[in-house]
Amino acid sequence: MKLPVWLRPILFIAALLAIWEIAVDLHPGQILPGPIGVAGGIVELLQHGLLFKYVIASLFRVTWGFILAALLAIPLGLTLGWYRRGEMAFNPLVQIFRPISPLAWIPIAILWFGVGDLAAIFLIFVGCFFPLLLTAMSAVHNIPAVYINAGRNFGLSPRAFVSRVLYPAVIPQLIVGLRITLGVAWLVVVAAEMISVNSGLGFLIVDARNAGNRYDLVVAGMVMIGAIGLLLDLGMRSLEQIKAFRWRSLEG
Amino acid sequence: MSTTEAVTPEPAAGLKLRTQHLGVVYDRDGKSMPVLEDISVEIADGEFICLVGPSGCGKSTLLNTMAGFLSPTSGSVTIDGETVSGPDPRRILVFQERGVFPWLTVEGNIGFGLSKLSRTERAERIAHYVKTVRLEGFENTYPSDLSGGMKQRLQVARALAVNPDILYLDEPFGALDSITRVIMRGELLRIWQTERRTIIFVTHDIDEAVQLADRVVVLSSRPARIKDILTIDIPHPRNISSPHYLELRDELLKQIGLAYEI
Numbered sequence: 001m002k003l004p005v006w007l008r009p010i011l012f013i014a015a016l017l018a019i020w021e022i023a024v025d026l027h028p029g030q031i032l033p034g035p036i037g038v039a040g041g042i043v044e045l046l047q048h049g050l051l052f053k054y055v056i057a058s059l060f061r062v063t064w065g066f067i068l069a070a071l072l073a074i075p076l077g078l079t080l081g082w083y084r085r086g087e088m089a090f091n092p093l094v095q096i097f098r099p100i101s102p103l104a105w106i107p108i109a110i111l112w113f114g115v116g117d118l119a120a121i122f123l124i125f126v127g128c129f130f131p132l133l134l135t136a137m138s139a140v141h142n143i144p145a146v147y148i149n150a151g152r153n154f155g156l157s158p159r160a161f162v163s164r165v166l167y168p169a170v171i172p173q174l175i176v177g178l179r180i181t182l183g184v185a186w187l188v189v190v191a192a193e194m195i196s197v198n199s200g201l202g203f204l205i206v207d208a209r210n211a212g213n214r215y216d217l218v219v220a221g222m223v224m225i226g227a228i229g230l231l232l233d234l235g236m237r238s239l240e241q242i243k244a245f246r247w248r249s250l251e252g
Numbered sequence: 253m254s255t256t257e258a259v260t261p262e263p264a265a266g267l268k269l270r271t272q273h274l275g276v277v278y279d280r281d282g283k284s285m286p287v288l289e290d291i292s293v294e295i296a297d298g299e300f301i302c303l304v305g306p307s308g309c310g311k312s313t314l315l316n317t318m319a320g321f322l323s324p325t326s327g328s329v330t331i332d333g334e335t336v337s338g339p340d341p342r343r344i345l346v347f348q349e350r351g352v353f354p355w356l357t358v359e360g361n362i363g364f365g366l367s368k369l370s371r372t373e374r375a376e377r378i379a380h381y382v383k384t385v386r387l388e389g390f391e392n393t394y395p396s397d398l399s400g401g402m403k404q405r406l407q408v409a410r411a412l413a414v415n416p417d418i419l420y421l422d423e424p425f426g427a428l429d430s431i432t433r434v435i436m437r438g439e440l441l442r443i444w445q446t447e448r449r450t451i452i453f454v455t456h457d458i459d460e461a462v463q464l465a466d467r468v469v470v471l472s473s474r475p476a477r478i479k480d481i482l483t484i485d486i487p488h489p490r491n492i493s494s495p496h497y498l499e500l501r502d503e504l505l506k507q508i509g510l511a512y513e514i
Contacts, residue, residue, distance in 0.1 A: 146347045150347065152321075154344075
C-alpha cells in the first residue's frame with residue numbers, strides 16, 4: 001500500500017502516541033501522564049482561559065526581545081562588517097560575550113529589572129543579540145565583490161548604495177540568521193519564565209509541578225512550546241520563499 | 253613593431269582614452285609585485301579594442317585601472333583629457349560572471365542606473381534595451397531563471413541603458429559554451445554598430461579578438477607590457493576563412509608565443 005507523503009508523519013506520530021498511552025496504561029500509578037491525560041490538561045487550561053493568556057505572554061516577551069535585538073544588532077553588525085577596522089576593534093568583545101549562555105544573565109537581569117517582563121525580555125535580547133550581530137557581520141563579508149563593484153560603477157549615493165545593493169545582497173543570509181535566532185529566543189523565554197516571571201509557558205511548567213505534581217499540565221506546556229516553535233519556524237521559512245529574497249539558494 | 257610608445261589611432265576619430273606610462277604594483281604580504289609596466293596606449297572614440305595576453309598577465313588589472321576600480325601606482329589614465337580617479341557611470345564595466353543583481357528582475361536590472369529619469373522615460377529606456385538584447389518576454393524574470401548567455405546580454409543592456417561612452421568588458425563570454433559565445437559575438441557587434449560606443453574588451457580567445465576588434469593590444473606575461481598593437485583591417489562582417497583573417501590570426505598567435513600546431 002502506497003501512503004501519501006503527507007500522511008506518513010501523521011501516522012508515525014499517531015503510532016508513537018498509541019505506544020505511549022499503552023505503556024502508561026500498563027503501569028498504573030505512574031505520575032507521568034499518557035497522551036489522553038495531556039489532552040485533558042490542554043482542555044483544562046483552555047477552559048480556565050490560561051492557555052491563551054500564557055501563550056500570548058510568552059510570545060509578547062519573545063517578540064520584544066527579538067525585535068529589539070534585531071533592530072540593534074543588524075545595523076551594528078552590517079556597519080562593523082563593512083568597516084573592517086571597527087570589526088577588528090569589536091570582535092574580541094563579541095567573542096567573549098557570545099559563549100556566555102543567556103541563562104547566566106538571569107541574576108543580573110533580576111538585579112537590574114526585578115522579577116517581571118523586563119527581565120525576561122532582557123534575557124531574550126541578550127540571547128538574540130550576539131548571534132544576530134555575527135550573522136550581519138558575516139553577511140556583509142559574503143557579498144560577492146562583483147555586486148559591490150557593479151553598484152559603485154553606477155554612481156549611487158552612499159544611501160542608495162546601502163538600500164539598493166548592500167541591503168538586498170545580505171537579505172538571504174539575514175533571514176536564515178533571524179530564523180535560527182528566533183528559535184533561540186523561544187528556547188530562552190521558557191527558561192526565563194521559570195525564574196523571573198509569573199505567567200507564560202515556562203511559568204506554567206514550573207508552577208504545575210510545584211503546585212501538586214500536575215504532570216499532565218507540565219507535558220501540556222511542553223507540547224504547546226513545541227507546537228508554537230514549529231509555527232514560528234514555518235513563518236520564518238515562508239519569508240525565505242519570497243523570490244527576491246531567496247536568490248542565494250537559486251544561484252547554484 | 254614591438255614598442256611601448258603611444259600608438260596613434262585612426263587619424264579621423266577623436267581621442268577618447270589615453271594611458272601614459274601606466275604602472276600597477278600589487279602589495280602582497282609586504283612584497284611588491286609589479287603587474288603592469290609602462291602601458292601607454294591611445295584609444296579613439298568609437299573604437300573596438302581587444303586586450304589579449306597570456307592568462308594571469310594583468311589584462312583584467314589594466315581594464316579595472318582604466319575603469320577606475322584600481323588606482324595606478326604610476327602613470328595615468330585620462331578620458332577626454334580628464335584623469336580617471338574612480339568608477340563613473342559614464343563608463344560601465346561588464347563582468348565575466350554574476351554581474352547582474354539576482355534580487356532584481358530583468359527590468360529591474362536594466363533600470364538599475366536609471367533612477368534619476370522620470371517614470372515614463374525610464375520605462376521607455378528599459379523597453380528599448382530589452383529589445384536591443386532580445387530579452388522580450390523575460391521582463392519580469394529573475395536572473396536565476398535565465399541562461400548564462402541571457403544573463404550576459406542583460407548585463408550589457410544594464411550597462412548600455414545609462415548611455416555610457418565607454419563599455420569595458422572583462423572576458424564577458426568566458427564562462428559561456430562555445431556556441432553561445434559565437435552567437436554573443438555577433439550580437440555584440442550588431443549592438444556596437446548601431447550604438448557606436450567605445451568598447452574595450454578583455455579576452456584570452458585569439459579568434460574572439462580577431463573577429464571583433466579594430467585593434468588588438470597584445471600584452472606580455474607578467475609584469476605586463478605592451479608587446480604589440482595589431483590593426484585588424486577587415487571590414488565587418490568578417491570572413492573568418494579569408495587568407496587575410498588567417499594571416500592576422502597567425503600573427504597574433506605568434507605574438508602570444510603559441511605554436512601553429514598542437
